[in-house]
Amino acid sequence: MEKSLEASRFRLGACYYPEQWPEEMWEEDLKRMKKMNFSIIRIAEFAWSVFEPREGEYRFELFDKVLDLAHQYGIEVILGTPTATPPAWLTAKYPEVLNVSQQRVSYQHGQRRHYNYNSPVYRELSAKITRKMAEHYKNHPAVVGWQIDNELNCEINVFYSEADHKAFREWLQKKYGNLERLNEAWGAVFWNQTYSDWEQVHLTRPTVSDSPNPHQALDEKRFISYSAISFAQLQADILRIAAPRHWVTTNGIFGHLDSHSLTESCLDFISYDSYPNFSTIYPDKGEEPLLDRKWSLNLSVARDISPNFCVMEQQSGPGGWVNKMEMPSPKPGQMRLWTYQSIAHGADMILFFRWRTAVFGTEIYWHGINDYHNEPNRRVMEAAGIGRELAEVGDRIVGTRYQADIAIIRDYDNEWDGELDKWHGQMQGKSVSAWFKALQYHHIPADVIYLRDQADCSHLNKYKVLVYPHPAILFDATAQVLKDYVRRGGTVIFGCRSGYKNKDGHCLRMRMPGYAAELCGITVEDFTLIGPNEQAPTVIMTAQAGTRELKGEAFNDILRVESAAAEVLAVYQDTYYAGKPALVRNKYGEGTAYYFGAAFELTAAASLIEELGIVSPIEGHMELPKPVELSIRKHPGTGESFIFLLNYSGHEQTVRFNTEFIDLLKNCKLHGDVKMEPYGVYVIQ
Structure with missing residues (x-):
């Protein structure tokens, strides 16, 4: 069942902290x-300590006043x-609720997210405060929905308290049934790790060379996800019963959490927290970096969970804690740009973080719309302008869906396994970034799709091309899904290190790429990591447009053609395997599979886009420069479409419109060569 935000009108707002003011x-805040x-x-x-200053003593006066004022001014409340953030009385009285490091050091009161999901007393107290709040506010006319917790698995996404070790054993007992099966799944005979009693089994603990059992580490991440979902489910079940008129969501997409399962189990839709200026701290590597435009990839993940979603925290100012994460202020126009970036990718409700910058605490530099002085500034004016625009056009966009013919495939097992396994994990981000970058610069909208155990062909058939860069773990069932997709006429593209592990992370006793070999028409004859003192070999590709020179980045699979329907498109050069196949195209049924024996870089991805003949959906109607992103949202019922053009450059960009269009935001005609302002946005019907 699809879990998506269902809205009849666009909602714009802010995160607000009345207890801090x-x-x-x-009242003046709400008026403004x-x-x-x-x-x-x-x-x-x-x-929490405002609602429950002492255990069992509940106070609602402060927020009652705020909710009444919000309703008075027609403002809805989440x-x-x-x-x-458990209160001090709780962590002092029940220290077992605290999260613990792998080195057995307890995290103490003074920050946030310092609890663990599996402490029985924390689950009990969390259930009590949730129930008390839900029962008290279930009929308040201002309340429309609930956010469970805040950013599950943010700050820290590993948990090693005694309660977690105990819960891990219980989870493993349900999963495997007996120690014999556990030992088999974890390959415990290696290095004499075999367990003879369940009490010997733990989450990963400090080891020599910091190298735990990789199969144990993979199960640990699956368990952490299960624990977070179980904790959210506890609250969601209470909210469904006590406040059935309200929707339920939570915010953020973080590590070691299957956000798809979380949403399916607990939520009405997912909410994302979008901070594009993190790109100044963590820029994407490689040629022509996307910077803040890369957040479109993250928003695409949110869209795969909920086609229409909420951005619960939209960046509105410079960001930083007292001791880390320093981000510059958004340039004039960037807050508007980032807001429409979220909308272009499926957001039908956006709240800026935050209404006013805190004057105390860790986040005094995580700026909101208003500064400390609370007087007008350029961010307030920009936000007001966004509000005016969305009051005019927002309701027309609500409910439309992002349109794409190509999808980048990801999955949780490979992401989690790749954190420890550097032999395939290091390539995932590199190749996804290269493909997304190449598609962006060719103005080709793309989705991100997570393949899951129960995946079938139905949700894949709408795509002409699937890019699945490095699925080291590839189930037989998943390979069959991809075979069915290609057999019906689809195209799938793999990179190196594909298909050689099973669900436990064991290497298959099969020629690589395992269950994908028949689909790709190849096996891997040999392979090598590109060493730190080696140059990646040149790859010569013979394409319809002529010969192209690529790089065999990071890792090389040396391929052997096994199918009469397979054709070598590129070979390695300047190395001991010179002349050997590097890129093979295999006809399979009505479709095609490609296997590239390296990690993808920008040129390789761009060359395959051209080889496949993929063109922008606005081809012939307009000509866009590289810094301008194209997104299209379409109404599933009426067919009405909206084209979003987003200029991520701090300079004017020339857009050529070969067909006359109307920009709905400024109600002006667009035809011929048009100068798009720095950080400018067009929304075109």
Whole structure:
């Protein structure tokens, strides 16, 4: 069942913390929000001690006043369950709720997310505060929905308390049934790790050379995801019963968490927290970096979970804690650009983080729309402008769906296994980045799709091309799904290190790429890592447009053609395997499979795009420069479409419109050569 935000109108708002401000400021804040066309706020996700100052003593007066004022001014409210920050009385009385490092050091009160999901007393107290809040606010006219906790698995996504070790054993007992099967799955006979009693089994612990059992480490990540989902489910079940009129979501997509299963089990839709200026701290590597435009890839992941979703925290100012994560201020126009970036990729509700910058605490440099002085500034003016625009056009966009004919395939097992396994994990980010970059610069919209155990062909058939860069773990069932997709006329593209592991992370006793060999028409004859003091070999590709020179980055599979329907498109040069196949195309049924024996870089991805004849959907109608992103949203019922053009450059860009269009934001005609302003946005019907 699809879990998507169902809205009849676009909602714009902000995250608001009335407990941090004098009561006399609240009404003026809400008045100003209303004037800026804000219609929704999120509150209370860090306010447990306000609601429960002492165990069993519940107080609602502060937030009752805020909710009444919000309703008075026609502003809807999302309530956060406050379990991301347990109060001091709780951690002092029940220290077993604290998360613990792998080295057995307890994390103490003073930051956030310092609890563990499996502590029985923490689950009990979390359930109590959730139930009390839900029962108290279930009929309040301002409340429309709930956010469970805040950013599950953010800050830290590993857990090693005694409660976690115990719960891990119980989870393993349900999964494997007996120690014999566990020992087999973990390859425990290697290095004499065989277990003879369940009490010997733990989550990973410090080891020599910091190298735990890789199969244990993979199960650990699966267990952490299960634990987070179980904790969210505890709260969701309470909210469904106590406040059935309200929708339920949570915010953020973080590591060691299957956000698809989380949403299917607990939520009505996913919410994402979008901070594109993180690109100044963690820039994508390689040629022609995407910088803040890379957040479109992250938003595509949110869209795979919920085709229409909420951005619960949209960056509105410079960011940073007192001691880390320093980000510069958005340039004039960038906050608007990033807002429409989220909308272009499926957001039908957006809340800026935050209404006003905190004057105390760790986040005094994580700026909101308003500065400390609370007087007008350029960010307030920009946000007000966004509010005016969306008041005009937002409701027309709501419910439309992002359109793409190509998808990048990912999966949780390979992402988690690749964290420890550098022999395939290091290539995933590199290749996904190269492909997304190449598609962006060719103005070809793309989806991100997570393949899961129960995957079948139905949701893949709408795509002409699937890119699955390095699925080291590739189940027989998944390979069959991909065979069926290609047999019906689809195209799938693999990179090196594909198909050689099973679900436990064991290497298959088969020629690589394992269950994908028949589909690709090849086997791997030999392979090598490109060493730190070696140059990646040149790959010569013979394509329809002529000969191209690529690089065999990171790792090389040396291929052997096994199918009469397979054709060598590229060979390695300047190495001991010179002349051997590097890129093979195999006809399979009505479709085609490609296997590239290296990690993808920008030129390789771009060359395959041209080889496949993939062109932009606006080809012939407009000509876009590289810094401008193209996105298209279409109404599934009426067919009405909206084209989003987003200029990520700080300079004017010339866009040529061969067909006359209307920009809905400024209600002006677009035809011929048009100068697009720095960080400019066009929304075209």
